[in-house]
Amino acid sequence: MYRDLPKIGLLGGGQLGRMLLQAGVDLDFQISCLDPDSEAPCHRLAYEFKQGSFQDFDTVYQFGQFYDLISIEIEHVNIDALEKLEAEGKQVFPQPHLLRMIQDKRTQKQFFQQYGFPTADFRLIESREEIKEHIDFLPAYQKLGKGGYDGKGVQLIAHEGQISDGFDAPGLLEKAVEFEKELAVIVARNIHGEVKAFPTVEMVFHPVQNLVEFLISPAAISEDVEKQAVDIATRLIQEMKMVGLLAVEMFLTKDGQVLINEVAPRPHNSGHQTIRANMTSQYEQHLRAIAGLPLGDTSTSVFAGMLNLLGEPGHTGKVKYEGLSEALAIPGVFPFLYGKKITKPFRKMGHVSIIAESREAVEEKANQVKNIIRVIS
Amino acid sequence: MYRDLPKIGLLGGGQLGRMLLQAGVDLDFQISCLDPDSEAPCHRLAYEFKQGSFQDFDTVYQFGQFYDLISIEIEHVNIDALEKLEAEGKQVFPQPHLLRMIQDKRTQKQFFQQYGFPTADFRLIESREEIKEHIDFLPAYQKLGKGGYDGKGVQLIAHEGQISDGFDAPGLLEKAVEFEKELAVIVARNIHGEVKAFPTVEMVFHPVQNLVEFLISPAAISEDVEKQAVDIATRLIQEMKMVGLLAVEMFLTKDGQVLINEVAPRPHNSGHQTIRANMTSQYEQHLRAIAGLPLGDTSTSVFAGMLNLLGEPGHTGKVKYEGLSEALAIPGVFPFLYGKKITKPFRKMGHVSIIAESREAVEEKANQVKNIIRVIS
Incomplete structure (x- = not known):
């Protein structure tokens, strides 16, 4: 019809x-x-x-x-x-009550806990002062309940002496987990209950800015871990009865356990590479999901990487992308520029998708591109 | 820089x-x-x-x-x-003098001849009356010099009795060739002289409307024929010194010869599937070529099909696409709708790209889609 x-x-x-x-x-x-x-x-x-x-x-x-x-x-x-x-x-779509739950990292964590999803242990706190009641729980990451994004609103409190660095606002303390890798699975569900997950990807974060700096698809993980990660994301979106796209960030612990870190109810930085690397992109999938259309095939048959293009420190003003032409000469290198007029230090100004036949080739091209493209003013 | x-x-x-x-x-x-x-x-x-x-x-x-x-x-x-x-x-870009040469099928054919490119034999004519001077040359296709597009402006004159069906306008008679297949190669050249061709594709035309009805990539042809086709397209754009994208339509004759049919100096119907099937799409390649950027990798590692969505005969008016949702449920089926408000019989209203792991699977999905999607009013 x-x-x-x-x-x-x-x-x-x-x-x-x-x-x-x-x-x-x-x-x-x-x-x-x-x-x-x-x-x-x-x-x-x-x-x-x-x-x-x-x-x-x-x-x-x-x-x-x-x-x-x-x-x-x-x-x-x-x-x-x-x-x-x-x-x-x-x-x-996604439904407002789910956005409300996700908007606050405290209710997010409580949801994971309530429905039995594996996640790092945590303590809710109302203020900086309250951290002192949880000295035994340190080292932990303090996360603001609301308002954090792109690595902002997260602070490591390694020991008592660092409490003074903490945020003085409602949030939570999350047990610092020793992890092997950070993973992400993007999953979609439409109103008819159809669910499809993208293959798990692996994220490498910028050590200081805590932004996704580099991503590889598919993740180099065992079949068992892949299954765990995809199962968690699938069960989570089903339990939420969400209509739309859910990005599930996860930790793979050193002992092979997969823990949910946090979720985003929309297309996500960890899915940019799907535009070039997967049969259906996360963006098309979001639209199919919310419009009640059948979900697209998420499979991939290539290795892909994704590199964020962040504004260079020390540069604020009208943006210039240096090295674009040189980067475009590398086969399988596809820059995406966001059309933002003004660059600022570490502002997300674009990304580069990289396609190759092996993980090593992706990493090699990514290192090349990193040294070629600069986002300056 | x-x-x-x-x-x-x-x-x-x-x-x-x-x-x-x-x-x-x-x-x-x-x-x-x-x-x-x-x-x-x-x-x-x-x-x-x-x-x-x-x-x-x-x-x-x-x-x-x-x-x-x-x-x-x-x-x-x-x-x-x-x-x-x-x-x-x-x-x-493309350069105006090349557009002028291509705009008129007579000067196009003369260019092919002058530079020694293989093409079906032809006779220039000024009017319907002049066809009579070439009875021995029939059966032939009469092509209008200017103004033809999408199969319009082409007429088979099989024998003397059909001359009265001919156009009464300047054009040419092209010897009707017995061909095995129709092929197309899209090739790009930038101002630095870099040239890259897409793999050869195979076109199946609508028997009545003479529009590309179905396309398969890559073409099922021998390595030798693939090399001939790509060489012709490459040499042609080099000889023209064109900056931009050139679609070269060709015939593969029953005796294994590749002849140029005609060219279009822009993205072409025979390259729609590159959006989903090739590393770089013909559209991105056109932009890279005219902007003086390095050309993108044209390779493909999948089988792809492309089906034009033409307005259903008997329907003129505000367009409706029937069966879209059903078609989207087939993995690897990607409709593209052109946003035209009004449908008319045989108007190009969209296309469907189809990706699969074998040629047979592409054909099977194409036949499914053909029976599902209807462009009506």
């Missing part, structure tokens, strides 16, 4: 939104964006681009009136407005 | 332009379009969309003032204006 695709209103107009719009062209999705920045990465590509705050109740509620389906590319949005839109009969 | 990407003005805003814009997002190309239809497939996606005729001298000349580099997605454009822009120092 013929069915019109829903007109989509998207909260957020950043790079994830931009790649969603790009993927949406194939099926002629009409996707409009709300973002406070008039020059956000989506501003020329959205069907309609509306400038405004996605954290403001009235703005989000009004924006939602114009579309059949509301979705997000960032989870720090006004959920009250989304709940009202949902109550009034709009489709809102 | 850092170099800004050129701001591109594109003549034409149809589906080829749309897929160029989509590919251009990756490197943040600013591409603006000129098209007479205010709702052309590019109208929401172009950086700037200007409504106007790309066949009108003044319109094209004025449009060109705003950009660093002028390119095309259709060759039936005002070449005088492009030549003036070029003479005044604008970059115009």
Whole structure:
């Protein structure tokens, strides 16, 4: 039967939104964006681009009136407005109550615990002062309940002497786990209950900035670990009954256990390479999931890498990408630039996807690219 | 060294332009379009969309003032204006004198002949009346010199009795060749003289409409024929010194000879599947070529098919795509809809790319999709 695709209103107009719009062209999705920045990465590509705050109740509620389906590319949005839109009969995917649960790392952790998902041990705390009640629990990572992103809002408290470095805000202490690798599985579920996971990938974080710096797909892990990781992500999205795309970040501990770290209910930095490396990209999958379409084949038959292009320290201002032409000369190297006008130190300005026939070749090309491309002002 | 990407003005805003814009997002190309239809497939996606005729001298000349580099997605454009822009120092790729040569099938054929490229024998004619002077040359295809596209402007004149069906306009008679297969090679060349060809594909034409109906990549041909086809395309773009993308349609004769049929100086229907099946798509390659960037890797490691979605006969009006959801449930099936509001019989409304592990699997899925998707009003 013929069915019109829903007109989509998207909260957020950043790079994830931009790649969603790009993927949406194939099926002629009409996707409009709300973002406070008039020059956000989506501003020329959205069907309609509306400038405004996605954290403001009235703005989000009004924006939602114009579309059949509301979705997000960032989870720090006004959920009250989304709940009202949902109550009034709009489709809102992922569902607002799940966004609420995920927005706060404390309720996220409690959800994992309540449903028996493996995750590092933790203690809820209300303030810096309270850390002192958990000296025995250290070393631990203190995480802000709300507002953290891209490595911000996370702080290692290795011992009592570092408590003064901690945040003075509600959050949690998470037992520092000795891990072998950080893994991620992106999984999608549509309204019909169909679920599909992408193969597990492996993340390498920047030691200081705590941003994903380099990613390899598929992860070099045993079949057993792959199964554990995919099972956890699959069961999690099923337990949540979420409609949309869920990125599940995990630790592989030194003793071979897979623990959930945290989740994001949207396309994720750990899935950029799927555009070039997998049959279906995470962006197309998000759209298929929220629009109630059959999910796409997630398989891959190549090795892929993904390198974030971060603004060079010491450079703030109109962006320039140095070395682009040289990098494009390497076969299988595909830069993606986000169209942000201004670079700042460590701002995500783009990424590079790398495709090759072996993991070693991916790593080699990644090291080349790292020395070639510079994001400066 | 850092170099800004050129701001591109594109003549034409149809589906080829749309897929160029989509590919251009990756490197943040600013591409603006000129098209007479205010709702052309590019109208929401172009950086700037200007409504106007790309066949009108003044319109094209004025449009060109705003950009660093002028390119095309259709060759039936005002070449005088492009030549003036070029003479005044604008970059115009592909070069206007080559567009002029290609625009007229007579000068195209003469070029092939002059430079010793294999092509079916032909006779230039000025009118229907003149066909009578070439009775011995029949059966032949009469081709209009100018204005033909998508199978229009081509007419089989099998014998004297069919002369009255011929066009009464300047064109040529091309000896009807008994061919085994129709092949196509897309090749790119940048200003530095770098040349890269995509693997040869095989086209199956609609018996009545003479439109590409189904395509398979790579072509099932011997290594020798593959080499012949790629060599011809490579030598041709080198001989033309063209900057851009050239689609070379060829016949494989029953005795194993490869003959050039005709060429198009832009992304082509026979390269749609490269978006999903090849390391670099023809659209990205066009942009790399005209912008003076290194050309991308054209290799493929899968079997791919491409099926045009044509408007169903008997349906004219607001388009509906029937069966989309059902088709999306088949792994490796990727529909592309062009965003055209109105369907007409045999109008190109979209295409479907199909990826599989064998040629047989591609054909099987294509037959499924053919019976599922209908473009109706």
